[in-house]
Amino acid sequence: MKTDCLSISLVNPVISHVKSLGFDPASAISKAGIETSLLADPDNRLAIDKVDALFTGLSKLTGKTDLGLSTGGSLEARSYNLLQHLMLCSPTLNEALTYLNRYYVLFSDDAPPVFGRKGDGSAKIVFPMMYALNEQHRVRIDLMISALSHWLRLICGRDFKLNQVVLPFTAPAYEAAYERWLHTPVRFNGQEVALVFPAFWLDKQLHQANPHIMNMIKTEVKNLAEKINNRALLSDRIRQALLQQRIEFSATQREVADMFHISSRTLNRHLQQEGTSLKTILTNSRIEAAKRLLAENKYSIEQIAMKIGFSGRRTLDRIFIKYVGMSPAHYRSQQHGEMTEVA
Numbered sequence: 539m540k541t542d543c544l545s546i547s548l549v550n551p552v553i554s555h556v557k558s559l560g561f562d563p564a565s566a567i568s569k570a571g572i573e574t575s576l577l578a579d580p581d582n583r584l585a586i587d588k589v590d591a592l593f594t595g596l597s598k599l600t601g602k603t604d605l606g607l608s609t610g611g612s613l614e615a616r617s618y619n620l621l622q623h624l625m626l627c628s629p630t631l632n633e634a635l636t637y638l639n640r641y642y643v644l645f646s647d648d649a650p651p652v653f654g655r656k657g658d659g660s661a662k663i664v665f666p667m668m669y670a671l672n673e674q675h676r677v678r679i680d681l682m683i684s685a686l687s688h689w690l691r692l693i694c695g696r697d698f699k700l701n702q703v704v705l706p707f708t709a710p711a712y713e714a715a716y717e718r719w720l721h722t723p724v725r726f727n728g729q730e731v732a733l734v735f736p737a738f739w740l741d742k743q744l745h746q747a748n749p750h751i752m753n754m755i756k757t758e759v760k761n762l763a764e765k766i767n768n769r770a771l772l773s774d775r776i777r778q779a780l781l782q783q784r785i786e787f788s789a790t791q792r793e794v795a796d797m798f799h800i801s802s803r804t805l806n807r808h809l810q811q812e813g814t815s816l817k818t819i820l821t822n823s824r825i826e827a828a829k830r831l832l833a834e835n836k837y838s839i840e841q842i843a844m845k846i847g848f849s850g851r852r853t854l855d856r857i858f859i860k861y862v863g864m865s866p867a868h869y870r871s872q873q874h875g876e877m878t879e880v881a
């Protein structure tokens with residue numbers, strides 16, 4: 539599996555912001571193990587662990603615990619990233635957010651944000667979180683929500699206001715900075731990272747974009763997204779999509795091919811060249827998901843079987859024994875040092 543990465547186009551604004559505050563970021567860049575030559579091209583990618591190490595180092599260097607928020611809130615209208623260009627010239631917010639979801643790989647390898655309408659007349663943008671947040675992730679998460687909040691105001695105009703922001707962690711010492719930079723109430727200890735706003739903004743005609751410019755930018759964005767995706771094996775991209783729950787374990791070959799904008803024949807050909815098959819990827823991913831859920835010990839084995847797309851425990855037992863060499867119950871008891879079977 540390839541290492542998750544963040545676009546240099548999102549890293550450079552943080553470095554520039556630190557410089558504007560009168561600090562030299564060179565030592566933090568070096569300590570994070572980053573080659574300065576990588577930073578010269580905004581289309582380059584940087585491993586997430588190095589990004590978090592850099593952002594943590596820059597936060598300590600400046601003494602600004604709210605570094606991600608202040609960077610996102612201070613972004614210039616001009617774009618550091620092609621996708622930002624495309625969003626900013628979209629005729630409606632709905633179209634801009636559709637592009638954000640479709641081409642999010644230009645920003646990050648994380649699962650793309652999703653958006654939709656709620657029954658109370660509001661709309662919500664949710665960033666799927668596939669891991670527990672810790673202090674090292676905080677600056678990066680702050681940057682993403684602050685940057686998106688800033689872009690929403692640029693896209694919709696100064697009358698745009700968020701209803702609230704939801705964050706899945708306790709309020710940090712710099713809690714007051716969230717409302718200052720996001721211009722909205724923030725609810726901590728939620729179940730997700732989400733931005734909530736009035737739904738009418740999704741369809742409001744914002745301005746008349748030049749269709750020729752739009753088409754040129756869309757072509758460039760699509761080509762760059764394909765270039766980034768092609769750096770990784772298709773099998774790795776499918777595994778990552780399964781991990782991020784963008785593909786169901788029960789997905790058909792046609793559904794998986796459609797997600798990657800290729801035909802079923804092309805999907806099979808690429809996977810054969812990589813020495814695997816969709817069935818093998820789905821089975822192995824199910825086994826890895828089952829192992830993780832068994833170790834967490836939060837669900838019964840029957841529930842786990844259903845979660846990973848099997849018809850029931852009997853099917854999971856059979857396949858788990860075949861690939862792991864022991865039953866799910868035995869595996870769980872080993873993980874927890876137990877001698878009795880857990881149902």
